[in-house]
Amino acid sequence: MSPPDSWLGRMLARKPRMRVAIGPGHAMTRQIRALLTRKADYWEPMPVGDI
Numbered sequence: 001m002s003p004p005d006s007w008l009g010r011m012l013a014r015k016p017r018m019r020v021a022i023g024p025g026h027a028m029t030r031q032i033r034a035l036l037t038r039k040a041d042y043w044e045p046m047p048v049g050d051i
Contacts, residue, residue, distance in 0.1 A: 003009050011020045035042060 004013065008020070011023075034040075
């Protein structure tokens with residue numbers, strides 16, 4: 001189990017376990033689909049401190 005103060009622990013406290021397990025996969029799938037349908041290249045986001 002993850003520590004209760006981690007983002008995963010907080011998410012498990014609020015939502016059903018299976019929803020927490022499936023959610024990140026769905027988010028990644030949406031990002032990949034958007035890249036493929038727009039024929040775009042993936043770019044690494046610039047760290048906030050390097051502006």
